[in-house]
Amino acid sequence: MNNFSLKGRPPTIEDVARMARVSTATVSRSLNTPHRVREATRLEVEKAVLKLGYTPNFGGQALASNRTNTIGAIIPTMDNAIFATALQALQETLAAHNVTLLVATSRYSPDEEEGQIRNLLARGVDGVVLIGTGRAPSAYKLLEARGVPFAILWSIPSDTERLMIGFDNAGAAADVAVRVMERGHRRIAMISGLMQNNDRATARVDGVAAALREADLEMRPSWLIECRYSLNHGERAARRLLQSSSRPTAIICGNDVLAAGALMAAHELSIAVPEELSITGFDDIELARAVFPQLTTVRVPHRRMGAAAGECLLRWINEGTRPKSMTLPTQFLERQSLGYMRPRE
Amino acid sequence: MNNFSLKGRPPTIEDVARMARVSTATVSRSLNTPHRVREATRLEVEKAVLKLGYTPNFGGQALASNRTNTIGAIIPTMDNAIFATALQALQETLAAHNVTLLVATSRYSPDEEEGQIRNLLARGVDGVVLIGTGRAPSAYKLLEARGVPFAILWSIPSDTERLMIGFDNAGAAADVAVRVMERGHRRIAMISGLMQNNDRATARVDGVAAALREADLEMRPSWLIECRYSLNHGERAARRLLQSSSRPTAIICGNDVLAAGALMAAHELSIAVPEELSITGFDDIELARAVFPQLTTVRVPHRRMGAAAGECLLRWINEGTRPKSMTLPTQFLERQSLGYMRPRE
DNA sequence: TGACAACATGTAAGCGCTTACATTGCCTCA
DNA sequence: TGAGGCAATGTAAGCGCTTACATGTTGTCA
Incomplete structure (x- = not known):
């Protein structure tokens, strides 16, 4: 059917031009700026393109047009x-x-x-x-x-x-902290993602810290744990928080995965959420609704x-x-x- | 410091060649096949490359080498x-x-x-x-x-x-079904992803069906629900399964997200898992461990x-x-x- | 009917790179 | 000392495309 395809070598704009009996410039124009070409010519080119299965070569295009x-x-x-x-x-x-x-x-x-x-x-x-x-x-x-x-x-x-x-990572995080405090919590801990080179994680921590300060509370250094964003790390961090003699009544987490990890830790330690411990997430990924109890979190667009x-x-x-x-x-x-x-x- | 960079135009191999006082061919060789170039020359080229901040142009490279x-x-x-x-x-x-x-x-x-x-x-x-x-x-x-x-x-x-x-999607799914049956289950339902054009989903269903048949059980058509891979769809499907007068004692799910959705449905209907209902997943994504109870599933590499x-x-x-x-x-x-x-x- | 737009198309010069082939310089060995 | 070989480098021909400019072709209007 297609007697033009020289096996192996993909068709070039030149092949199309030859088949449509026009110059390569016209082919290029039909393809890129169709309105600058007569309708009949365009159709002729289109036919050739289809027949040959032509597809512009990316390198050539990029090189000539300086656009990728x-x-x-x-x-x-x-x-x-x-x-x-x-x-x-x-x-x-x-x-x-x-x-x-x-x-x-x-x-x-x-x-x-x-x-x-x-x-x-x-x-x-x-x-x-x-x-x-x-x-x-x-x-x-x-x-x-x-x-x-x-x-x-x-x-x-x-x-x-x-x-x-x-x-506004900081603002949203501060808002979470405010809501947590509105529920009567005063012993508030936080599990954050690693803050180094991560302004989002940092902003979230800053937001929470600011909100606490505003309420004359202080974020105890030992109640702020940084760890990688993973279920395991979140779980481990929460466990550390929860096994200390005086534990927080709320844990604000820098993201939902950490919160889900914290939830796992609570489960294992038989600490009821939210009755004995409140946990909040951040991001609202699907996971937030899959866990039990479902995570109170921040929806991010x-x-x-x-x-x-x-x-x-x-x-x-x-x-x-x-x-x-x-x-x-x-x-x-x-x-x-x-x-x-x-x-x- | 860098008096060579003509603002706007990125340096080309020619600029490098000029600066290193060699031909463009030598520059190309120093970069692509260093062993074909004298050490001293290579260093000279390297210096120029660094100084100019040269980076090969992708289009040119692709066009000339026919490799991207x-x-x-x-x-x-x-x-x-x-x-x-x-x-x-x-x-x-x-x-x-x-x-x-x-x-x-x-x-x-x-x-x-x-x-x-x-x-x-x-x-x-x-x-x-x-x-x-x-x-x-x-x-x-x-x-x-x-x-x-x-x-x-x-x-x-x-x-x-x-x-x-x-x-082996089918084999792994059949294996799940066998294990489910080994636990005494006879009333087994399945929630699968959409099977059309999806050989993986299809194979998983086929695997389960084959295992059931082997045990002289039959997969009732109404107990096989196909739906999109999402928490919501999984939940809805499970709800349908669980609210019928005679419900299954085990639900095999085509993936972990569906299983988590099923778990949510069970929660809401106050059906205890695994005491009253068994649920299995597939894929072993992180989610599988985040839910409660944690999902029995298939680890996929x-x-x-x-x-x-x-x-x-x-x-x-x-x-x-x-x-x-x-x-x-x-x-x-x-x-x-x-x-x-x-x-x- | 002829001058002149306006449009359609062709010509050809690159874009920056790789690489076959040509050239140069040096070393080895008889 | 000169032929031959090898390693290092240079020369230049494209790769397939876009586009400025040149050329050709209409159509319009006085």
């Missing part, structure tokens, strides 16, 4: 459902504009992240998505020197010079963040001007794991 | 932790060889998947990773016509003509699968011959949600 239609994202890890969701939304947004997403991970290391930035830049991405602000100035320099648009997600806009799309990042970046790339940063709302989500402090017997 | 050092993966969705984990492992393996991973999603639709295959091919990926076997022959033709190596994950090797790296895919594909690309398919072991994981059937009172 690719956006890169660097996330700390794929293991985390919340990044995955945002990425998914980002990808869907980009796909609608025929832009492909390149994903890399930094494993929470600024150095690795910088390496990945280089990598993406080398691949000629048209834009970059980054998480948080925990990185060296040199990382920004890389991007800025190349003039590549980039968006910073997950952190509250703090810098008018950059495009940031995030939410991950999908919207991903989608907005895609739109803003695309706009920036196409129009050349940096869109304004945006702060998305979070929402305190009351479920079952936060209860009233029981009066001492 | 990129591998594409198409997964049904990023929302699923299990794919994310495999992807993460794949990415790490590839990164160690300086290969970048391009991720696309198909949303469980063979048509979308085929579109993404075209897309990846157009971008000149050196290899492709696919999940499962539920796709039209035309999808394979695309890949084969271009001679692009590809690996199929998650399904048991069934086709000696292709590289498949997976596990997602990380290994991802890593193996990377290695095999890289080998295939570099050596030109298709590596052998492999079947990875799964493991039945006894936890708390499967119990003995209580004798009727």
Whole structure:
């Protein structure tokens, strides 16, 4: 049927041009700017494209146009459902504009992240998505020197010079603390993700600490445990908190996974939640509803963040001007794991 | 400090060549095949590269070498932790060889998947990773016509003509069913993911059905519910199962998320697990241990699968011959949600 | 009917890199 | 000392595409 396909070598624009009896320029135009080509010609080209199964060669296109239609994202890890969701939304947004997403991970290391930035830049991405602000100035320099648009997600806009799309981690965390105190709790501990190079984790801790201070409470150093974001680490941290002679009546967790871990610890130690111990999460991932009791947590707009990042970046790339940063709302989500402090017997 | 960087235009291999007083060919060689260059020259080039902050242009490289050092993966969705984990492992393996991973999603639709295959091919990926076997022959033709190596994950090797790296879904599911029956259960229901175009889900159902048949039991049609992989859908399905007049004593779930949903339903209906109802999952994602009671499930080697895919594909690309398919072991994981059937009172 | 837009298409010059082939310089050995 | 070989480097031809500019082709209007 297809007597033109020289086995092995994919068809080039030249093959299409020959078949459609036009020049390669016309083929290129029919494909990229159809309105600049006569209808009949366009159809002829289209026919040839279909017949040959032609698909533009990416390298050639990138080289000639200095555009790759690719956006890169660097996330700390794929293991985390919340990044995955945002990425998914980002990808869907980009796909609608025929832009492909390149994903890399930094494993929470600024150095690795910088390496990945280089990598993406080398691949000629048209834009970059980054998480948080925990990185060296040199990382920004890389991007800025190349003039590549980039968006910073997950952190509250703090810098008018950059495009940031995030939410108020500190504020939301403070809000959680306030609500916990409203339930009568005074003995409040916190389990946080590792704070080094992680401004989101840091902001959440700061928010809680500020709220406590406001209420003339103090966050005891021994009641603030930092650990990796995993079920096991959360469980271990909670166990430490709960096995000490005088234990907290509420544990505020930096994210839902840690909270779920804390819940496991409570289960094992036969401490009833929320009757004897309140636990709160953060992020509202699916897990938060799967555990028992369901986690009281903070809903974070991950999908919207991903989608907005895609739109803003695309706009920036196409129009050349940096869109304004945006702060998305979070929402305190009351479920079952936060209860009233029981009066001492 | 850097008086060579003409603002705006990234340095090219020519700039490096000029600075190091060698030809572009030598620069290229120093970078790609260092052993073919005199040590002193190499150092000179290296110095220039560093000073200019040179990074090879991807398009040029791809165009000239017909290689992109990129591998594409198409997964049904990023929302699923299990794919994310495999992807993460794949990415790490590839990164160690300086290969970048391009991720696309198909949303469980063979048509979308085929579109993404075209897309990846157009971008000149050196290899492709696919999940499962539920796709039209035309999808394979695309890949084969271009001679692009590809690996199929998650399904048991069934086709000696292709590289498949997976596990025995049917066998593992049958094993679960056997264990459930060993606990005395006879009234066994199943909640499965949507089976259309999903050979993994189908195989799991088939495995269970076969095991039941072997034991002279039959899977009642109304006790097999298909639904999307989500907590809500799992919960709803379980509720339907549990609210009928005569309910099953065990529910085998096609994955952990569905099982967690079923657990939620049991909670709400005050049905004790595992005393009154047994529930099993599949996949062993983190969630399986976070719920209470913890899920008895099947451990699936997602990380290994991802890593193996990377290695095999890289080998295939570099050596030109298709590596052998492999079947990875799964493991039945006894936890708390499967119990003995209580004798009727 | 002829001048002149406006549109459609073609020509050809790169984009930045790799690599086959040519050249140079040096060492070895008879 | 000179032929031959090898290692190091240079030269230059593309890879497939886009696009500025040149050229050709209509249609319009006085």
